[in-house]
Amino acid sequence: MINKVKNFLWPLAFGVALIMAWQFGLFHKILKLKPFQLPVPTEIASTLAANLPKALTDCGVTISGALIGLIIGSLLGFMIAAIATFFPKWGYGGMIVVTALNAVPIVALSPIMNLWFSTGMQQKIGVVTVVCMAAMALNAYSGLNNLNPYSIDLMHSVAANKWTIFTKLRLPNSLPHLFTATKINIASSIIAAIISEYFAASTAGLGFGIKDNLRKAEMAMGWSYIVVASLAGVILYCIILLVERDALKWHASQK
Amino acid sequence: MKKSKFTSLVAVIMLILLAATGCSSAATPDTTKTTPAKLEKVTLQLKWLPQSQFMGYYLAQAKGYYKDAGIDLEILPGGSDIIPEQQVYNGVANIGVTWVSSLMKYQSKGWGLVQTGQIFQKSAMLLVSKASSGINTPADLKGKKIGSWFGGNEFEIYALLEKNALKKDTDVKLVQQDYTMNQLLKGEIDAASAMTYNEYGLLLESGLKDSDLHVINMNDAGVAMLEDCLFVNSDWISKNQDLYVRFMKASIKGWAEACADPAAAGKIVFDVDKSVSLDHQLYMAKEVAKLVVPTGFDPANIGSIDPAAVKQTADLALKYGLLTKAAVISEDTVTSKYWKLATTK
Numbered sequence: 001m002i003n004k005v006k007n008f009l010w011p012l013a014f015g016v017a018l019i020m021a022w023q024f025g026l027f028h029k030i031l032k033l034k035p036f037q038l039p040v041p042t043e044i045a046s047t048l049a050a051n052l053p054k055a056l057t058d059c060g061v062t063i064s065g066a067l068i069g070l071i072i073g074s075l076l077g078f079m080i081a082a083i084a085t086f087f088p089k090w091g092y093g094g095m096i097v098v099t100a101l102n103a104v105p106i107v108a109l110s111p112i113m114n115l116w117f118s119t120g121m122q123q124k125i126g127v128v129t130v131v132c133m134a135a136m137a138l139n140a141y142s143g144l145n146n147l148n149p150y151s152i153d154l155m156h157s158v159a160a161n162k163w164t165i166f167t168k169l170r171l172p173n174s175l176p177h178l179f180t181a182t183k184i185n186i187a188s189s190i191i192a193a194i195i196s197e198y199f200a201a202s203t204a205g206l207g208f209g210i211k212d213n214l215r216k217a218e219m220a221m222g223w224s225y226i227v228v229a230s231l232a233g234v235i236l237y238c239i240i241l242l243v244e245r246d247a248l249k250w251h252a253s254q255k
Numbered sequence: 256m257k258k259s260k261f262t263s264l265v266a267v268i269m270l271i272l273l274a275a276t277g278c279s280s281a282a283t284p285d286t287t288k289t290t291p292a293k294l295e296k297v298t299l300q301l302k303w304l305p306q307s308q309f310m311g312y313y314l315a316q317a318k319g320y321y322k323d324a325g326i327d328l329e330i331l332p333g334g335s336d337i338i339p340e341q342q343v344y345n346g347v348a349n350i351g352v353t354w355v356s357s358l359m360k361y362q363s364k365g366w367g368l369v370q371t372g373q374i375f376q377k378s379a380m381l382l383v384s385k386a387s388s389g390i391n392t393p394a395d396l397k398g399k400k401i402g403s404w405f406g407g408n409e410f411e412i413y414a415l416l417e418k419n420a421l422k423k424d425t426d427v428k429l430v431q432q433d434y435t436m437n438q439l440l441k442g443e444i445d446a447a448s449a450m451t452y453n454e455y456g457l458l459l460e461s462g463l464k465d466s467d468l469h470v471i472n473m474n475d476a477g478v479a480m481l482e483d484c485l486f487v488n489s490d491w492i493s494k495n496q497d498l499y500v501r502f503m504k505a506s507i508k509g510w511a512e513a514c515a516d517p518a519a520a521g522k523i524v525f526d527v528d529k530s531v532s533l534d535h536q537l538y539m540a541k542e543v544a545k546l547v548v549p550t551g552f553d554p555a556n557i558g559s560i561d562p563a564a565v566k567q568t569a570d571l572a573l574k575y576g577l578l579t580k581a582a583v584i585s586e587d588t589v590t591s592k593y594w595k596l597a598t599t600k
Contacts, residue, residue, distance in 0.1 A: 036365040037344075114433070118443055201430045201438065203405065208431065215338055215406035216577075217361045 039220040048224035055209070059228050062206040063236070065121055066193035069128025070185050076129065077136025078178070084137075085144045085170065086162065095137060102134030106192050110199040120202025127196040132185040139181035143174025176251055179244040186240055190233045206232075294327035295498055300348035301333045302483065305528040307539035308452060309352065310520040311374065311547070315509025317523045324501040332528075335434070340368060343488050349495070350502065355481035355568045357407040359582045367489040370589045372503060373560040374510065375546040378479035380411045381455060382471040383439065384446040390469055393419040393476060399445035402432030408448065413575040414478035415471065436461065446471075452542035456535060480568040482546075485558070489587065496593070503597035507558045514544040514554065555598070560591050 021027060023040050031038070039047075048055060080098055084091040109127050117123040147169060155165045197207025206229045213222035301309050312330060315321055321328040331348055333339060339351035340361040352374070361368055382401065384390040390399065393415055403409040409429070416423050423429060430444050436457050439447035449455045458468060473479045485503075492499055513520035521540030525533045548554050562584075569582035586592070 034365070037341075111433075115437075120431075199433070201402075201432070201443070203429055203431050208405075211336075212405050215336075216357070217340070217364045217366070219364075 036217075036219060039223055043220045044223045044227060047220040048227060051221065051224065055224060055228050058204055058206050058209050058225070059232055061121075061202075061204045062124075062190070062193050062197065062229070063232050065124035065196075065205070066128055066189040067236075069125040069193065070132050070182075070189040072125065073129040073132025073189075074136045074182065074185060077133040077181070078140045080133070080137045081140035081144055082166075084141055086166070095141060098134050098137045101130055104130070106131060106195045110196040113196065114199050114201070118201075120197065120200035120205065123200050124193050124196045124205070128189045128192045131188050131192040135184045135188070136178070136181040139177040139184075140174055143177030144170040147173055176248060179240065179248065182240055183237065183244075186236050187233060190229065190236070194229060294322065294325055296327045296329065297321075297350065297498065297502055298329045298331055298348040299502075300331045300337070300339045300342045300351040302339050302352045302354070303333045304530060305330070305332050305524065306453070306530050307517075307521050307524045307536045307543055308450075308483065310513040310517070310524050310540050310543060311506055311510030313509075313524045313527055314513045314520045315505045317527075318509070318512075320505035320508050321502070324505045326498070326502055326505065328502070340366060340486075343486065344368060346488070346491075349491055350485060350487050350499070352483055352485060354407065355484050355565065356410055356572050356577055358484065358486050359569060359572055359588075360407065360577055362588050363578050363580065363582060368486050369489050369492060369587060370484050370486045370560065370565075371492070371499065371593050372485035372506075372558045373481060373564075374485065374558060375481065375483040375543075376552060376561065376564070377546045377549050378411065378473045378482055379451040379542070379546050380408075380473045380479075380482070381449045381451060382412065382415070382446045383449045383455060383458065384469050385439070385442075386467050386469050388445050388469075390446055390471075393471055394421070396446060397421055397426050400428045400430055400443070402430050402438055402444040402447040404432055404434070404448060407577070410572060410575055410577045411473045411478055411480050412448065414480075414571045415473065415476050417575055418476065418478055452539045452546070456538040456542070459538075460535065478571060479564075480571055481564050484560075492593075500593050500596045503558065503593055507597060510547055510557050511554055513540065514548045514557070517541045517544040558597075559594055560589060562589075565589055 019041050023042060025035075025040075027033070028035065028038060035043075077098065080091075080094040084095045106127060109130060110123070113123045113126045117126055144166075151169055152165065155169055160168070193205070194207035194210070197205040198211050200208070202208065203212075206225050209225040210222050210229070213219070213225065299312060301312075303309075305313070309330075312328075316328055316330065331342070333352075339348070339353040340358060342348045343351040344361075344366050355370065355373070358368060358370055382396075384399075388399075390396060396416065396419070401412060403412050412429075413423050416427060421427060430438070432438060432444070432448055436447060436449070436454055438444045439458070440461060447454070449458065455468075455470075459465070485506075487499060517540035518537055521537035522533065524530075524540065525536040530536065547557060565584060569578070569584060572578045573581050582588070
């Protein structure tokens with residue numbers, strides 16, 4: 001119990017110290033910045049409080065785009081991995097293509113998607129989908145194929161067909177990998193959604209808010225969007241952690 | 256053992272590099288008194304890419320007017336995420352070109368920047384629509400999709416809308432416009448922001464004729480805000496007054512020549528960067544000349560600051576939400592002192 005409190009107190013103390021140093025100008029001194037270049041936490045907080053409804057609406061736009069893209073991308077990624085597992089001879093080609101796609105930087109992808117889709121939301125979902133596909137495909141593939149030694153032999157010995165092997169052995173085995181992929185994808189989907197908004201036609205969303213306000217010298221407003229984006233990311237990550245803990249009770253890593 | 260030696264070697268090299276870059280960045284902003292025979296280094300931060308919008312500086316550079324004034328001028332191109340106010344304040348550049356409305360915003364937030372010259376006497380901002388979309392007056396914008404580049408470029412449009420009793424959030428749909436005119440050409444938006452000297456030319460180059468387009472000009476609509484001006488860091492100018500006046504003198508000479516013969520100036524600009532096409536730079540040079548020396552404007556006054564226009568910009572910026580409190584217009588924020596010194600000597 002005491003250990004648990006300690007585990008919690010140390011990071012908290014560190015965080016508070018960091019914010020205090022920021023508030024009382026330590027960073028400003030080190031980086032030779034004026035408060036109008038780097039607003040202090042209280043100013044960011046009061047700006048955020050004053051503009052909360054708008055910030056939350058923009059947050060909703062970004063997060064919904066990120067989540068829809070995450071779901072579509074993850075499903076596609078999983079399907080590619082499953083196909084590569086069922087039909088290893090030709091299906092693995094899909095894995096190679098998806099890995100190659102992963103190398104395309106988001107900054108290059110966004111303006112291109114902008115030409116393909118007419119609304120900001122479609123463009124955002126498109127970008128996030130592509131970004132999320134690879135992590136899911138790669139993780140799912142290793143989860144579906146790195147099986148316990150002899151387990152597949154056991155399945156064969158009881159004459160299980162491909163489908164039974166998939167649902168009874170491969171799928172449960174891949175579950176921890178799927179969560180790993182989702183945890184990676186939560187962060188990258190939000191990053192991708194925000195960056196895509198830099199280029200989108202739409203004027204809603206956290207990305208547009210950050211870019212537009214920082215250009216117009218509204219530093220505190222820009223920072224409050226950054227705070228909202230970080231909070232949203234952390235909350236989503238925590239949700240995934242909780243779901244994972246619940247779904248993987250049987251797994252060694254949760255004991 | 257070998258490995259740790261190698262890492263320490265790498266660390267040492269990194270340190271040396273760090274020290275070297277640290278020294279050089281510390282050395283560049285120091286443009287105060289060096290030996291008189293040597294050229295003094297000055298950097299100019301443009302608001303946008305190298306193009307005829309800035310032909311006066313390029314012409315003066317090409318003809319050696321800055322060298323004659325003892326200045327080694329470096330011209331830094333701008334871009335969508337390069338903000339001249341921040342570049343000049345941070346000391347990346349000494350002198351910057353930006354829009355007055357945007358500069359006022361930074362000044363109101365406490366950035367120690369001062370406007371020292373006004374190159375464009377007129378606003379070049381247009382809202383362009385296809386003639387077929389039937390937008391003949393600003394009031395026709397109701398219910399339409401309007402493109403803007405935002406980041407401070409939207410305030411003339413806000414002013415235009417409000418002046419015509421249209422609410423920007425409910426009566427129209429504002430959309431972020433990219434730096435091409437494709438959204439208008441493809442019909443994704445009804446009206447697009449366009450500068451007389453750049454985007455409007457792109458439309459004409461894409462095969463449209465003046466008669467195919469309808470234009471709302473911010474000057475005619477009474478909502479013009481001042482655009483390209485010169486500004487400096489307040490601390491820098493207090494130590495480099497003479498240097499700045501020499502820069503200004505050479506620049507005014509460059510602008511005067513460029514406006515007298517835009518075709519030659521456009522060619523010079525195109526040779527610098529080969530941006531877009533020679534035709535586009537020539538078109539831009541011709542249009543920019545009209546902004547720097549409008550009809551009836553005495554070319555001897557190139558670069559001068561019109562207090563009435565500054566006031567209109569400040570008033571519109573306050574009225575339509577760019578500024579939250581009225582801009583302080585004083586010698587510390589807008590000054591004609593250096594322009595006078597540059598033109599009388």
